[in-house]
Amino acid sequence: MSTKTVLITGGASGMGLLLGQCYAKEGANVVLADVNRDALNSCVDEIRTYHQNVIGVQVDVRDYAQVCNARDEAVEQFGSIDILINCAGGAETRICNAQGEFHETPIEVYDFGLDVNLKGAFYFDHAVMAQMVKQNSGVIIHLGSITGEEGSGNAVAYAASKSALMHGVTKSIALAGEHHNVRCVCIAPGPVLTRPAMANMKTMLGRAAEPQEIVDMIMYAASEKCEFLNGVTILMDGGRSVMFNK
Numbered sequence: 584m585s586t587k588t589v590l591i592t593g594g595a596s597g598m599g600l601l602l603g604q605c606y607a608k609e610g611a612n613v614v615l616a617d618v619n620r621d622a623l624n625s626c627v628d629e630i631r632t633y634h635q636n637v638i639g640v641q642v643d644v645r646d647y648a649q650v651c652n653a654r655d656e657a658v659e660q661f662g663s664i665d666i667l668i669n670c671a672g673g674a675e676t677r678i679c680n681a682q683g684e685f686h687e688t689p690i691e692v693y694d695f696g697l698d699v700n701l702k703g704a705f706y707f708d709h710a711v712m713a714q715m716v717k718q719n720s721g722v723i724i725h726l727g728s729i730t731g732e733e734g735s736g737n738a739v740a741y742a743a744s745k746s747a748l749m750h751g752v753t754k755s756i757a758l759a760g761e762h763h764n765v766r767c768v769c770i771a772p773g774p775v776l777t778r779p780a781m782a783n784m785k786t787m788l789g790r791a792a793e794p795q796e797i798v799d800m801i802m803y804a805a806s807e808k809c810e811f812l813n814g815v816t817i818l819m820d821g822g823r824s825v826m827f828n829k
């Protein structure tokens with residue numbers, strides 16, 4: 584089997600970093616793309632202690648020129664991009680430390696949320712699809728969220744972005760890739776312990792997910808074993824959505 588190249592946005596933290604570590608352990612070429620240069624450098628250094636084929640590319644997913652540059656660096660280094668995993672993101676109210684109600688929160692906070700969570704993934708899909716069409720193969724993974732299902736009274740742009748990725752974008756990218764052997768899947772986690780506050784969110788199991796549980800699902804969905812999986816969202820939330828829909 585030929586060596587795969589995996590490009591992971593948000594690769595300097597949380598599930599993105601864990602994906603980079605896991606793919607590197609499997610022998611894949613890994614491209615970590617993240618806005619946080621210091622974190623990126625130390626993540627790449629850490630992975631290089633056991634795997635040479637990893638590079639870091641500093642990129643702000645809100646900037647399409649930077650996104651194209653990240654794609655080009657990946658292709659220049661490794662020759663292809665077989666799997667794109669869009670992990671970069673997070674709730675704008677948390678990242679911008681905006682505590683107020685929706686109507687009190689500056690609109691710039693929501694612009695930021697839409698740009699990072701929705702347009703960022705959209706930009707990467709667009710830029711990398713051009714390469715995958717040339718290859719006539721590829722898998723694109725989106726990270727949705729239980730918040731995209733439930734909504735949120737303050738992280739409104741986050742909820743809207745995740746919902747769009749889960750419902751409109753994943754289906755549309757699957758259709759766009761139909762004649763090019765490119766498929767697209769969204770994994771939408773419930774609470775994940777990449778940060779301690781997530782432990783307080785209810786699930787049927789009475790706990791949040793370990794990052795590894797979600798990463799295992801992402802890697803399975805991106806693998807050849809899941810060739811038949813396309814244009815859908817897998818909600819991996821410990822039963823939270825059915826608990827509250829009763």
Ligand SMILES: NC(=O)c1ccc[n+]([C@@H]2O[C@H](COP(=O)([O-])OP(=O)(O)OC[C@H]3O[C@@H](n4cnc5c(N)ncnc54)[C@H](O)[C@@H]3O)[C@@H](O)[C@H]2O)c1
Nearest residue numbers: 593595596597598618643644670671672726728774775777
């Ligand atoms: N942690 C959870 O409970 C949870 C639940 C559901 C969905 N998710 C989603 O899963 C994904 C990963 O979550 P996590 O908790 O591992 O994330 P994290 O907060 O640990 O890491 C996010 C990474 O994205 C990077 N990033 C942020 N803005 C960026 C930008 N403009 N350009 C490039 N990089 C940028 C950050 O620097 C960081 O390294 C996110 O999309 C998140 O919304 C997380």
